[in-house]
Amino acid sequence: MHTDIHTDWAAVRNDFPILRESVNGRPLVYFDNAATSQKPQVVIDALVDYYSRYNSNVHRGVHSLSQQATSAFEAVRKQVQGFISARHEAEIIYTRGTTEAINLVAQSWGSLEVMEGDEILITGLEHHANIVPWQMLCERTGAKLVVVPINDAGEVSLQDFAEKLNPRTRMAAFSWISNALGTVNPVFEMVALAQAQGTRTLVDAAQAAPHSIIDVQALGCDFLVFSAHKMLGPTGVGILYGRLEILEQMPPVQGGGDMIKEVRFEKTTYNELPLRLEAGTPNIADVIAFGKALEYLQQLGMENIELREQELLAYATAQLKQLSGIQLVGTAADKRCVLSFLIEGAHPYDVGVLLDQMGIAIRTGHHCAQPIMDRFEIPGTCRASFAFYNSFEEIDRFVTALQKAQKMLS
Amino acid sequence: MSSFENIQQQLVEDFGFLEDWEDKYAYLIDLGKSLQPLDAAYKNENYLIKGCQSKVWLHAELEGDRIRYFADSDAFISKGIVALLVKVLDGQKPEEVLHGNLFVIDQIGLAAHLSPNRANGLGSMLKQMRAYALAYLTKTQNA
Numbered sequence: 001m002h003t004d005i006h007t008d009w010a011a012v013r014n015d016f017p018i019l020r021e022s023v024n025g026r027p028l029v030y031f032d033n034a035a036t037s038q039k040p041q042v043v044i045d046a047l048v049d050y051y052s053r054y055n056s057n058v059h060r061g062v063h064s065l066s067q068q069a070t071s072a073f074e075a076v077r078k079q080v081q082g083f084i085s086a087r088h089e090a091e092i093i094y095t096r097g098t099t100e101a102i103n104l105v106a107q108s109w110g111s112l113e114v115m116e117g118d119e120i121l122i123t124g125l126e127h128h129a130n131i132v133p134w135q136m137l138c139e140r141t142g143a144k145l146v147v148v149p150i151n152d153a154g155e156v157s158l159q160d161f162a163e164k165l166n167p168r169t170r171m172a173a174f175s176w177i178s179n180a181l182g183t184v185n186p187v188f189e190m191v192a193l194a195q196a197q198g199t200r201t202l203v204d205a206a207q208a209a210p211h212s213i214i215d216v217q218a219l220g221c222d223f224l225v226f227s228a229h230k231m232l233g234p235t236g237v238g239i240l241y242g243r244l245e246i247l248e249q250m251p252p253v254q255g256g257g258d259m260i261k262e263v264r265f266e267k268t269t270y271n272e273l274p275l276r277l278e279a280g281t282p283n284i285a286d287v288i289a290f291g292k293a294l295e296y297l298q299q300l301g302m303e304n305i306e307l308r309e310q311e312l313l314a315y316a317t318a319q320l321k322q323l324s325g326i327q328l329v330g331t332a333a334d335k336r337c338v339l340s341f342l343i344e345g346a347h348p349y350d351v352g353v354l355l356d357q358m359g360i361a362i363r364t365g366h367h368c369a370q371p372i373m374d375r376f377e378i379p380g381t382c383r384a385s386f387a388f389y390n391s392f393e394e395i396d397r398f399v400t401a402l403q404k405a406q407k408m409l410s
Numbered sequence: 411m412s413s414f415e416n417i418q419q420q421l422v423e424d425f426g427f428l429e430d431w432e433d434k435y436a437y438l439i440d441l442g443k444s445l446q447p448l449d450a451a452y453k454n455e456n457y458l459i460k461g462c463q464s465k466v467w468l469h470a471e472l473e474g475d476r477i478r479y480f481a482d483s484d485a486f487i488s489k490g491i492v493a494l495l496v497k498v499l500d501g502q503k504p505e506e507v508l509h510g511n512l513f514v515i516d517q518i519g520l521a522a523h524l525s526p527n528r529a530n531g532l533g534s535m536l537k538q539m540r541a542y543a544l545a546y547l548t549k550t551q552n553a
Contacts (some may be wrong), residue, residue, distance in 0.1 A: 346485075346486065347464050348463075348483055349463045349485045349488065350487045350488075351485065354435065354487075408432065408436060
């Protein structure tokens with residue numbers, strides 16, 4: 001069943017101390033990876049190491065610690081550039097997370113490029129973070145938010161997407177992988193279709209970056225955003241990738257330290273990219289630790305990770321399909337890592353509470369994607385989401401627990 | 411001991427007989443199932459308690475000097491939790507609901523699971539039940 005004979009997946013689990021924890025007296029089974037991933041020891045150690053040995057503010061200090069912190073902080077930018085195959089280091093902007101990255105684009109790029117009567121195109125699969133900032137932009141400018149519907153399997157059809165594009169579509173913003181259903185969108189084709197119409201593209205890669213190889217040059221998108229904490233890194237760090245020629249035009253949305261060249265009361269001139277869009281002292285420790293997470297992922301190999309996670313999802317899906325009274329929500333042909341389901345006759349909340357009693361962490365509710373739940377006319381789903389460090393044995397325990405919950409709720 | 415405390419004491423004893431979490435939850439779910447049905451007229455947005463992942467509807471009436479509670483939920487466990495509260499608070503005087511010693515949650519052995527900080531809505535349910543009690547208390551005092 002193992003993907004790569006060179007990877008000892010049981011040993012990989014030992015790198016994640018939290019996986020040795022017990023919850024309600026049972027060994028933890030952590031299936032809420034789409035919400036946030038667990039962290040390997042190297043990432044945890046990097047935080048302690050930074051604060052113990054070279055904590056210092058970046059970019060300004062001439063003293064040794066500041067220079068050490070700055071090098072480590074900027075080295076991660078270079079790593080991220082490599083991780084997503086961006087052309088320039090200055091195309092990597094640090095943010096607090098995916099949400100802040102999308103808001104930055106909607107506010108800054110939006111203020112330049114979007115006018116009354118323009119359209120912003122999103123899909124019915126989006127996380128609230130890729131809906132609300134665009135709604136706010138539309139409210140400010142009088143632009144219109146247009147939504148590509150999804151089908152019963154939870155897929156966006158390219159034909160529907162193409163039909164919604166028109167010369168007034170200024171931006172198409174869509175997820176690579178749906179956090180609620182696991183659907184993989186045909187992002188390469190979507191970017192190409194949008195470009196042909198002269199529409200800018202933003203790809204929400206929050207769920208893709210932890211599980212897939214990303215090459216922004218091959219993809220050709222204008223913006224791509226993701227969060228460190230979903231890919232073994234700490235919370236509070238996100239990445240905005242933007243094409244240099246577009247970022248260069250974008251006005252800062254926050255003023256303060258680090259983003260300026262000169263401040264006079266009469267006139268302030270702004271710094272160069274990327275610092276121009278990064279006002280204030282950044283999240284230095286967490287960025288540096290994120291570098292260790294990227295290193296860890298690359299050592300395992302994204303392809304290897306992807307194969308492993310595909311096997312886990314296929315195994316879990318097959319197991320669930322064998323049970324009666326379980327409804328899978330989101331049955332796209334191309335899916336990753338996410339298994340959304342319902343126990344017929346039971347509220348997702350009930351299922352989540354009972355599984356928790358058995359040490360199993362899943363997510364229940366609307367997963368910050370209420371429009372998807374409305375589309376399927378359900379209050380929410382139970383969502384098990386996997387990462388490479390999960391095991392087939394854990395899936396077996398999950399399935400047994402699910403049957404027990406099903407019995408208790410019948 | 412007041413009936414308010416007697417009812418709680420009885421629940422604590424009932425739950426005390428149950429050893430593992432499965433039995434306790436099964437009992438909680440059964441409490442929910444035995445809850446008096448809520449009139450459909452009250453199952454709408456106006457009676458919905460905010461702050462629960464599932465839907466919980468609550469209605470209260472004043473009967474003499476006693477407050478009556480009626481509730482329902484679309485989830486078994488939430489319904490069990492609200493049923494537990496209804497069992498204790500229904501038919502009490504508003505003062506008792508507001509100021510009585512509500513020890514049942516801590517003593518039935520589900521405290522960790524029924525903590526008001528968790529997303530179970532218990533805190534919101536209790537807050538809403540007390541809001542009704544306060545409203546009726548003000549009303550009776552002004553009458």
